[in-house]
Amino acid sequence: MSRTVDLVDLDVPLPPGLRWQRLTIADHQQVCALHLASLEGIAASVVRREEPDFFAATLLGRGELAGVFHGPDMIAYTVLLRTMAVYDDPSPEWTPDPSMPLVKLAGSGVLQAWRGLGLQKAFIAQRVRMAGPQAQVFGTASPANQASWRNLLSGGFTLRAIKHMYGGSPRFIGVRLPHQPPAGGAEPSATDVELDCFDTEGQQHLMRQGWQGVAVGAGPNRIRYRRVQPPEATP
Ligand SMILES: CC(C)(COP(=O)(O)OP(=O)(O)OC[C@H]1O[C@@H](n2cnc3c(N)ncnc32)[C@H](O)[C@@H]1OP(=O)(O)O)[C@@H](O)C(=O)NCCC(=O)NCCS
Numbered sequence: 001m002s003r004t005v006d007l008v009d010l011d012v013p014l015p016p017g018l019r020w021q022r023l024t025i026a027d028h029q030q031v032c033a034l035h036l037a038s039l040e041g042i043a044a045s046v047v048r049r050e051e052p053d054f055f056a057a058t059l060l061g062r063g064e065l066a067g068v069f070h071g072p073d074m075i076a077y078t079v080l081l082r083t084m085a086v087y088d089d090p091s092p093e094w095t096p097d098p099s100m101p102l103v104k105l106a107g108s109g110v111l112q113a114w115r116g117l118g119l120q121k122a123f124i125a126q127r128v129r130m131a132g133p134q135a136q137v138f139g140t141a142s143p144a145n146q147a148s149w150r151n152l153l154s155g156g157f158t159l160r161a162i163k164h165m166y167g168g169s170p171r172f173i174g175v176r177l178p179h180q181p182p183a184g185g186a187e188p189s190a191t192d193v194e195l196d197c198f199d200t201e202g203q204q205h206l207m208r209q210g211w212q213g214v215a216v217g218a219g220p221n222r223i224r225y226r227r228v229q230p231p232e233a234t235p
Pocket residue numbers: 038039042047106107108109110111114115116117118119120121122145146147148150151154216220
């Protein structure tokens with residue numbers, strides 16, 4: 001399958017001693033093993049298990065994979081998806097603009113010993129660069145995966161919806177649109193409200209009225225919500 005996109009450099013800074021490497025089909029077995037190792041002890045309802053075929057198809061053209069290496073060892077990987085499956089569809093809870101490219105942040109794994117160093121944050125920043133300046137970028141995160149939704153918020157994504165996906169588990173839909181300033185660093189406003197990440201009904205109620213999760217709140221499970229004007233209503 002031929003590529004239709006230019007590959008951008010893997011140049012988001014990493015902690016000392018680690019290096020990026022774009023993955024190819026030659027890395028297929030290693031990335032499948034790393035995927036399983038990174039999921040040890042995590043419930044299937046919290047992080048989606050991928051089959052080896054998913055990684056093969058992505059490496060062969062559905063998307064791109066990048067690895068992080070320590071010497072010869074791959075210690076973390078991340079996936080950007082350009083050609084999606086039916087189960088990736090975020091609509092109708094969040095409906096992308098059909099006139100713009102759409103890419104998905106489709107998973108990352110970091111071995112236990114290397115967690116907490118900012119690798120997933122680097123993965124989010126790097127994949128936004130790989131997606132290109134015209135793309136709508138979205139990612140999904142379970143409310144029970146605090147690291148993931150906190151990192152999406154820190155990476156300038158806003159939480160637009162909660163959809164039951166991948167066999168019925170709740171997922172935040174985090175979105176970053178071109179030409180919209182990232183909301184994540186926004187100063188708190190007096191009209192913001194904070195909700196618990198597991199309060200699905202409460203959050204959906206706000207989201208349906210045009211509110212978005214814009215930042216982490218005070219406490220590990222708290223999300224700061226803001227009523228966001230639709231772009232067409234912005235002067
Ligand atoms: C989720 C995962 C990729 C995070 O990778 P990481 O490189 O350790 O993440 P980072 O160091 O970039 O980010 C750490 C952030 O997550 C938070 N975090 C990490 N683990 C956490 C936990 N168990 N509970 C709450 N917050 C957590 C940290 O507080 C930090 O946020 P802060 O900067 O706001 O304080 C890694 O834990 C992993 O591989 N998990 C298993 C697979 C998975 O969940 N993949 C993602 C879903 S696709």
